[in-house]
Amino acid sequence: MARLVDAVVIEDGKALRLAFADGGTSRFHAVWLRDNALDPETRSPRNGQRLITVLDVPEAVRIGAADVSDGGSALVVRFAPEGKEIVYPAAFLAAHAYDRPHGGERRGWTGPEIERWDRGLQEDLPKAAYGRVRSDRQALGAWLAWVRRYGFAVLTGMPTTPGALCDVVGLFGYVRETNYGRWFEVRAEVDPTNLAYTNLGLQAHTDNPYRDPVPTLQLLACLENTVEGGDSVVVDGFMVAIRLQEEWPEGFDLLARYPARFSYAGTPDVRLEAKRPIIELGPDGELIAIRFNNRSAAPFTDIPYEAMADYYRAYRRFAELIEDPAHAVTFKLEPGELFIVDNTRVLHARKGFSGSGTRWLQGCYADKDGLLSTLAVIENAHRETTA
Amino acid sequence: MARLVDAVVIEDGKALRLAFADGGTSRFHAVWLRDNALDPETRSPRNGQRLITVLDVPEAVRIGAADVSDGGSALVVRFAPEGKEIVYPAAFLAAHAYDRPHGGERRGWTGPEIERWDRGLQEDLPKAAYGRVRSDRQALGAWLAWVRRYGFAVLTGMPTTPGALCDVVGLFGYVRETNYGRWFEVRAEVDPTNLAYTNLGLQAHTDNPYRDPVPTLQLLACLENTVEGGDSVVVDGFMVAIRLQEEWPEGFDLLARYPARFSYAGTPDVRLEAKRPIIELGPDGELIAIRFNNRSAAPFTDIPYEAMADYYRAYRRFAELIEDPAHAVTFKLEPGELFIVDNTRVLHARKGFSGSGTRWLQGCYADKDGLLSTLAVIENAHRETTA
Numbered sequence: 211m212a213r214l215v216d217a218v219v220i221e222d223g224k225a226l227r228l229a230f231a232d233g234g235t236s237r238f239h240a241v242w243l244r245d246n247a248l249d250p251e252t253r254s255p256r257n258g259q260r261l262i263t264v265l266d267v268p269e270a271v272r273i274g275a276a277d278v279s280d281g282g283s284a285l286v287v288r289f290a291p292e293g294k295e296i297v298y299p300a301a302f303l304a305a306h307a308y309d310r311p312h313g314g315e316r317r318g319w320t321g322p323e324i325e326r327w328d329r330g331l332q333e334d335l336p337k338a339a340y341g342r343v344r345s346d347r348q349a350l351g352a353w354l355a356w357v358r359r360y361g362f363a364v365l366t367g368m369p370t371t372p373g374a375l376c377d378v379v380g381l382f383g384y385v386r387e388t389n390y391g392r393w394f395e396v397r398a399e400v401d402p403t404n405l406a407y408t409n410l411g412l413q414a415h416t417d418n419p420y421r422d423p424v425p426t427l428q429l430l431a432c433l434e435n436t437v438e439g440g441d442s443v444v445v446d447g448f449m450v451a452i453r454l455q456e457e458w459p460e461g462f463d464l465l466a467r468y469p470a471r472f473s474y475a476g477t478p479d480v481r482l483e484a485k486r487p488i489i490e491l492g493p494d495g496e497l498i499a500i501r502f503n504n505r506s507a508a509p510f511t512d513i514p515y516e517a518m519a520d521y522y523r524a525y526r527r528f529a530e531l532i533e534d535p536a537h538a539v540t541f542k543l544e545p546g547e548l549f550i551v552d553n554t555r556v557l558h559a560r561k562g563f564s565g566s567g568t569r570w571l572q573g574c575y576a577d578k579d580g581l582l583s584t585l586a587v588i589e590n591a592h593r594e595t596t597a
Numbered sequence: 598m599a600r601l602v603d604a605v606v607i608e609d610g611k612a613l614r615l616a617f618a619d620g621g622t623s624r625f626h627a628v629w630l631r632d633n634a635l636d637p638e639t640r641s642p643r644n645g646q647r648l649i650t651v652l653d654v655p656e657a658v659r660i661g662a663a664d665v666s667d668g669g670s671a672l673v674v675r676f677a678p679e680g681k682e683i684v685y686p687a688a689f690l691a692a693h694a695y696d697r698p699h700g701g702e703r704r705g706w707t708g709p710e711i712e713r714w715d716r717g718l719q720e721d722l723p724k725a726a727y728g729r730v731r732s733d734r735q736a737l738g739a740w741l742a743w744v745r746r747y748g749f750a751v752l753t754g755m756p757t758t759p760g761a762l763c764d765v766v767g768l769f770g771y772v773r774e775t776n777y778g779r780w781f782e783v784r785a786e787v788d789p790t791n792l793a794y795t796n797l798g799l800q801a802h803t804d805n806p807y808r809d810p811v812p813t814l815q816l817l818a819c820l821e822n823t824v825e826g827g828d829s830v831v832v833d834g835f836m837v838a839i840r841l842q843e844e845w846p847e848g849f850d851l852l853a854r855y856p857a858r859f860s861y862a863g864t865p866d867v868r869l870e871a872k873r874p875i876i877e878l879g880p881d882g883e884l885i886a887i888r889f890n891n892r893s894a895a896p897f898t899d900i901p902y903e904a905m906a907d908y909y910r911a912y913r914r915f916a917e918l919i920e921d922p923a924h925a926v927t928f929k930l931e932p933g934e935l936f937i938v939d940n941t942r943v944l945h946a947r948k949g950f951s952g953s954g955t956r957w958l959q960g961c962y963a964d965k966d967g968l969l970s971t972l973a974v975i976e977n978a979h980r981e982t983t984a
Binding site for chain 2: 224239241245246254256257258259261265269309312384385386387389401403404405421422423467468469473474475477479482484486487491492493494496504505509510511513514515518519522525533577578579582584
């Protein structure tokens with residue numbers, strides 16, 4: 211538990227410096243503290259929303275006085291010119307400290323909640339039973355935590371009824387309906403509008419990169435599978451991106467620096483197009499998304515002539531690393547099994563299959579906002595129970 | 598119509614240089630041309646998807662020969678080592694030329710489909726009648742084109758039945774269901790879980806920045822409105838961002854360079870969090886999204902101490918420009934009226950209203966992928982009809 215030992219007003223009251231019992235120090239600005247005040251006039255006690263705007267914070271806001279209180283568990287700040295006195299828990303200040311090194315991370319960094327993986331994950335598939343996950347909140351939390359950690363998880367023991375995968379989405383969030391429907395059939399067709407609806411192998415890919423916003427989760431459930439082949443493969447795109455960066459930093463940068471283009475117009479009522487990079491970084495260099503799909507890649511036109519040959523070399527090398535068996539986790543979906551992927555991170559592939567027998571899958575899309583929210587609610591309830 | 602006059606193989610066959618009848622020249626790489634070949638072995642004639650991967654393109658691909666044909670309307674390329682001969686329409690090559698200046702645009706550029714606006718738009722509101730838009734594809738196309746151009750449009754003559762706004766979404770795309778439902782009620786409540794459900798004024802904001810992916814469209818429909826006040830206000834966030842850039846480029850850069858944080862936990866079953874910048878740029882500097890919401894802004898922790906004071910100055914100035922009446926378009930929604938905003942661009946506000954009378958709105962979210970796809974289908978059909 212964070213404990214404060216000292217508070218010193220600095221920069222003529224524009225900031226203060228806190229000393230914590232663990233020896234750390236952290237500065238906070240008056241404007242930041244005032245904007246993030248926790249009193250009921252600043253934050254609604256009912257719903258936690260901020261009741262003021264940044265324009266309600268006086269431009270000349272200063273810290274008049276700052277004192278450690280409650281044996282170090284709180285800080286009392288008196289603001290000028292308002293004369294407002296606000297109490298901040300030491301834990302709140304420690305959790306939101308921003309006076310620390312920033313931007314030293316290499317481009318492509320990810321947070322501690324992400325664990326990259328390769329074929330080693332094959333030995334320990336993140337797999338749970340639908341019956342448990344549906345009836346036990348902690349089991350659901352564990353399964354969702356795998357999706358956050360690995361971008362991938364398997365569910366067994368599903369009913370093989372059409373649309374049952376939407377019930378799985380209902381456990382944590384909401385289906386993203388698209389032109390393919392709330393869910394869609396994935397089986398070989400005579401006159402396919404999408405190559406997914408053939409018995410061809412499909413190179414590892416992320417789905418629908420031609421859509422902006424891209425669906426951030428995809429589920430694929432198996433209802434029947436009596437063909438030869440047709441195995442499912444998943445590849446951690448974050449792992450592959452970092453491997454590319456390790457062996458060729460400039461190649462990684464090329465795929466991040468220039469937008470690619472994707473398009474789909476497989477039926478007359480649809481003309482989807484998007485312009486987004488193959489490797490997407492946040493403004494602070496955080497690795498936030500991978501887009502990769504040979505079938506829907508449109509002609510790339512946003513890369514200068516001088517960079518295009520190297521861009522294609524990087525694209526080819528990225529594809530080679532994606533195809534490298536060292537990165538592949540392979541399994542054959544049985545009826546009643548489903549897998550979910552974080553479609554901004556994990557690529558999925560299908561091996562080709564023979565014409566005899568039936569391979570019947572159903573797919574649907576959903577979004578990570580709901581999944582991560584449900585997971586946070588479960589984790590928070592667990593913390594409060596155990597505390 | 599683009600017409601070719603000459604084709605010269607360059608760089609030992611790694612590229613070629615085309616000369617067009619209009620005097621322009623454009624180089625293309627062998628690898629790009631091969632990857633984007635239009636023959637039925639490379640692209641499915643049925644659905645337009647690419648049948649090969651970049652790994653199917655020989656690493657040593659070269660242009661053996663290149664000839665203008667069909668009076669300049671096509672280019673015939675023979676590739677080594679495959680010996681494959683591919684025909685490219687001159688129009689395809691002209692439309693996808695990448696040998697042009699790149700990156701010279703200033704950060705925050707937008708394409709020609711975007712028109713920034715200020716209060717002048719008040720005199721010429723992009724407004725159409727639901728009856729027309731529903732029954733006439735060209736009228737629907739015109740209305741959707743306003744959303745693409747201005748990020749905002751109004752619809753009149755809607756039925757005042759609950760959920761009717763979902764039928765509007767059905768004209769072009771799909772509802773994005775969230776924890777608020779497929780649609781949600783916006784009216785004053787006694788114990789509100791969100792400040793939207795009060796009679797308070799709401800500062801201009803984008804919705805749900807605590808959600809990733811953010812809903813890219815929002816619709817607000819009026820079912821009853823007999824209160825004093827409660828006017829709706831919309832502000833072009835792209836215009837405001839560029840105004841900030843014009844008067845203080847470093848301020849613009851600060852809001853684009855560092856991620857902000859947003860959160861919402863207004864009910865016990867929800868803990869939504871997102872980390873995204875207030876001004877989002879693509880890797881090529883294109884202005885792609887604005888996020889701004891005082892109520893759900895979480896403590897910002899991704900900005901270094903050294904930059905935080907200036908960041909807050911930029912945030913304050915951005916808020917002042919958003920509040921500037923020069924940028925505001927104001928109207929009072931009547932029953933049966935609806936407005937749609939591009940929630941990645943246009944902020945909306947509500948003026949406070951009095952307790953007498955009833956103000957009953959319904960809101961829902963949707964996404965731009967479907968809207969832009971439907972618009973492209975309509976425009977393409979129109980082009981083919983008139984051609």
